Amino acid sequence: MTRPFALHLPTRDPRAGTGRGLQGITAKNSNTRISASRLAPAGPAAVATRSPSSDNLGLNSERLRAAMIERLRSQGITDERVLGAMQAIARHAFVDEALASRAYDDAALPIGHGQTISQPWVVARMISAVCEQSLPTRILEVGTGCGYQAAVMAQVFSQVYSIERIRALYDMAKDRLRELRLTRVRLSFGDGMLGLPTATPFDAIVVAAAGVQIPQALLNQLAIGGVLIAPEGLGAQRLIRVQRTGPAKWVREELETVRFVPLKSGVQS
Numbered sequence: 001m002t003r004p005f006a007l008h009l010p011t012r013d014p015r016a017g018t019g020r021g022l023q024g025i026t027a028k029n030s031n032t033r034i035s036a037s038r039l040a041p042a043g044p045a046a047v048a049t050r051s052p053s054s055d056n057l058g059l060n061s062e063r064l065r066a067a068m069i070e071r072l073r074s075q076g077i078t079d080e081r082v083l084g085a086m087q088a089i090a091r092h093a094f095v096d097e098a099l100a101s102r103a104y105d106d107a108a109l110p111i112g113h114g115q116t117i118s119q120p121w122v123v124a125r126m127i128s129a130v131c132e133q134s135l136p137t138r139i140l141e142v143g144t145g146c147g148y149q150a151a152v153m154a155q156v157f158s159q160v161y162s163i164e165r166i167r168a169l170y171d172m173a174k175d176r177l178r179e180l181r182l183t184r185v186r187l188s189f190g191d192g193m194l195g196l197p198t199a200t201p202f203d204a205i206v207v208a209a210a211g212v213q214i215p216q217a218l219l220n221q222l223a224i225g226g227v228l229i230a231p232e233g234l235g236a237q238r239l240i241r242v243q244r245t246g247p248a249k250w251v252r253e254e255l256e257t258v259r260f261v262p263l264k265s266g267v268q269s
C-alpha cells in the first residue's frame with residue numbers, strides 16, 4: 001500500500017512530551033534494540049543515514065522502504081510475511097510531518113505524549129517472534145501508540161486487536177488507520193496491563209512497553225500454545241518470549257537487550 005506524502009494529519013509538535021518515564025529513556029531512544037553502537041547517548045549522531053527532504057518523500061518512499069527492508073534483512077530478519085508487510089505500510093504516514101524524512105531511518109521517533117514509534121527492527125523482530133512456529137490468527141498488541149505496528153500486523157494476521165492507555169494517541173491511531181482503510185484493526189482505549197478480557201483467548205500478544213514483570217493477566221489471556229513477546233525490566237531490559245504450554249504452564253525465553261518506554265497502569269484521558 002503506497003500513499004502520497006501530502007497527508008492531512010493532525011499537527012503535533014514532534015518535540016512534545018519528553019515524558020516522565022524511566023531515567024535515560026526518552027521518546028528518541030526508546031523502543032529500540034541496544035547494540036554496542038546504541039549504547040552511546042542518543043543525539044544527532046544516532047541519525048545514521050542521510051535522508052532526503054520531506055518534499056521528495058512521496059516519490060522516494062517506496063525506495064526508502066525497500067532500503068529499510070534490505071537493512072532489516074542484514075539485521076537478521078528473515079520472515080518474508082513480515083518484510084512484505086513492512087514494505088507495504090508507509091511508516092512516514094505515522095509520524096509528524098517534521099519527522100517524515102527520517103521515517104525510514106533505523107530509529108525510534110517521538111510521537112508526542114512522551115511516547116515513541118518503535119524502531120523498525122523492533123517491530124519486525126516482535127512480529128517475527130510470534131510467527132516462528134505457526135501463524136497466529138488472533139493477536140493483541142498492548143500499546144498502540146501511533147498505530148504503525150498495528151497496521152503492519154494487519155497485513156500479516158486476520159484478527160488484530162490493539163489497546164492504548166493515552167486517549168490522545170488512541171484517537172490519533174484510530175484516525176490514521178481509518179485514513180489508511182485499515183478498519184480491520186480493532187482499537188481499544190484502556191489499560192492493556194489488564195489485557196482485553198472480552199476478546200480472549202489470543203494466539204499471540206505483543207507488548208510495546210516495558211514493565212518490571214510481564215502482567216499475569218496477559219499470560220492468562222494466551223491460548224494454549226499461544227506466544228507472547230514483551231520487553232521486561234527497568235534499567236536493563238530484555239525482550240522475553242513466553243509460550244503457554246498448558247493451563248498453568250508458561251515457558252520463557254530471553255531474547256535481545258532492548259530499551260522501551262514504560263508500561264503504566266491506568267489510563268490517561
Ligand code: SAH
Nearest residue numbers: 117118143145148149165192193209263264
Ligand atoms: N506500537 C507502537 C509503539 C508505541 S510506544 C508502534 O507502532 O510503534 C508504546 C505505547 O504503549 C505508548 O503509546 C504507551 O502509551 C503505551 N502503553 C504503556 N502502558 C500501557 C498500558 N498499560 N496499556 C496500553 N498501552 C500502554
